[in-house]
Amino acid sequence: MKLAISGKGGVGKTTIAAALIKSFAETHKTVYAIDADPDACLATAIGIPETIASGLKPIVEMRDLIRAKTGDGTFFTLNPQVDDVLEDYSYRFNNIRFIRMGGIKKGGSECYCRENTFLNAVVSSLLLDSNEVVVMDMGAGIEHLSRGTAKGVDLMLVVVEPSRNSINTANLVKKLAADLGIRKVRIIGNKIRSPREEEFIKGQFPPEEILGFIEFNHEIWESAMEPNSVAAGNLLAGMRKVREKILREAGDQ
Amino acid sequence: MKLAISGKGGVGKTTIAAALIKSFAETHKTVYAIDADPDACLATAIGIPETIASGLKPIVEMRDLIRAKTGDGTFFTLNPQVDDVLEDYSYRFNNIRFIRMGGIKKGGSECYCRENTFLNAVVSSLLLDSNEVVVMDMGAGIEHLSRGTAKGVDLMLVVVEPSRNSINTANLVKKLAADLGIRKVRIIGNKIRSPREEEFIKGQFPPEEILGFIEFNHEIWESAMEPNSVAAGNLLAGMRKVREKILREAGDQ
Numbered sequence: 001m002k003l004a005i006s007g008k009g010g011v012g013k014t015t016i017a018a019a020l021i022k023s024f025a026e027t028h029k030t031v032y033a034i035d036a037d038p039d040a041c042l043a044t045a046i047g048i049p050e051t052i053a054s055g056l057k058p059i060v061e062m063r064d065l066i067r068a069k070t071g072d073g074t075f076f077t078l079n080p081q082v083d084d085v086l087e088d089y090s091y092r093f094n095n096i097r098f099i100r101m102g103g104i105k106k107g108g109s110e111c112y113c114r115e116n117t118f119l120n121a122v123v124s125s126l127l128l129d130s131n132e133v134v135v136m137d138m139g140a141g142i143e144h145l146s147r148g149t150a151k152g153v154d155l156m157l158v159v160v161e162p163s164r165n166s167i168n169t170a171n172l173v174k175k176l177a178a179d180l181g182i183r184k185v186r187i188i189g190n191k192i193r194s195p196r197e198e199e200f201i202k203g204q205f206p207p208e209e210i211l212g213f214i215e216f217n218h219e220i221w222e223s224a225m226e227p228n229s230v231a232a233g234n235l236l237a238g239m240r241k242v243r244e245k246i247l248r249e250a251g252d253q
Numbered sequence: 254m255k256l257a258i259s260g261k262g263g264v265g266k267t268t269i270a271a272a273l274i275k276s277f278a279e280t281h282k283t284v285y286a287i288d289a290d291p292d293a294c295l296a297t298a299i300g301i302p303e304t305i306a307s308g309l310k311p312i313v314e315m316r317d318l319i320r321a322k323t324g325d326g327t328f329f330t331l332n333p334q335v336d337d338v339l340e341d342y343s344y345r346f347n348n349i350r351f352i353r354m355g356g357i358k359k360g361g362s363e364c365y366c367r368e369n370t371f372l373n374a375v376v377s378s379l380l381l382d383s384n385e386v387v388v389m390d391m392g393a394g395i396e397h398l399s400r401g402t403a404k405g406v407d408l409m410l411v412v413v414e415p416s417r418n419s420i421n422t423a424n425l426v427k428k429l430a431a432d433l434g435i436r437k438v439r440i441i442g443n444k445i446r447s448p449r450e451e452e453f454i455k456g457q458f459p460p461e462e463i464l465g466f467i468e469f470n471h472e473i474w475e476s477a478m479e480p481n482s483v484a485a486g487n488l489l490a491g492m493r494k495v496r497e498k499i500l501r502e503a504g505d506q
Contacts, residue, residue: 009394010261010263039261039395041418104425104428106432108400108401139396140263140393141262141292142357143364146360147361161477163477164477164478165477176359176361179362180360197478200478225416
């Protein structure tokens, strides 16, 4: 299964992505954790030192290597021919395999279009066993959708908080994901402080679209100034439930 | 003066931008309010109905009109020749002139590179009187910097909150802004709940780089579920001080 996590800036995408990755790592053989946001911090959120993450080679450089291996410009199946190539561009952390879309560029030098296109190709090409999963943490907002970066995913998770703006973004994501042919979009309500806030989100989406709610976590908020703010235990518990719901839904089909 | 507002997703860029626009509108003849984030809501934050904002023609369409007017592909001065063109693509709201970078595209259709390039050209071309100001609300993160969208601005304001991640983004913004030749980058500390949080931010930047601190505003948080959450009065008061500091610094040079 291939999942992407999106939503408005600041709703908690990376925190949710990290907790979901950790929860999948408890039950799955390999979790591909892909950081698709050049301003993100998925690495540290899952416990990989930032120095290691920022030292990873940008995956766009893989292209030439893959061309050399496959003999032409296309690659439809990364496994098994080029799996060893991916090895060079990822970092193994227990059964998590961390991949970073792109490093920091010089100001005014260029956009991240090439990175987005190539990441789409890589994710689309990955052939997964049933005990493997891909979780991509997307950039804030919607451009990754107009670019089609997450085109090949099976499930788009949209994180919302109890705010009108984050709901508006979620509705946009739903619309654009449909353009991309992503058939399944699900909502996770984050930072819930009261039953009223949960009701507010429930009022915005059909019940079958909502995967779950995560309580507002003061521990995370208070630890935000620390060098390594780590996801709290009850968040992981919440994401285990989300994981089971995702797997159950996938099994029903 | 031309200002751009950036920072990590969720730090309060748009709220700060809207309050700054309103505070400049109290003292300046014209404030160009530019929404450079396709997933943003600057319009509603300054009191323009979303239906009007989303009905605005995308400014990229201006290009052909400007070419027709100036007779070639370049335009170095938008005023006075093509000021009437800009008129068609903006919305006047009291002495605020609202411009939107681009509308929503179909999923998988294309990136926002063209919009970013053109917006840079428009902002660079604007000749301002001393009682006119441009405030651009940039997209979350850093891609607008690697693209150089805000290349022509005099001042880059970076909004941070008391979190390590938002500080990291601010440091990246500083570095990339320097690449772009933007000489002045200033910090606004937002969502401050305690002296400890203010001290944390003060510890991260030289004192002359910090423009001010905005207290955490429960009113804004609580109103986030309302259709039109409006910036609270004490935020505007805080931004008047920031405005005066910006003008004083500019006058000193």
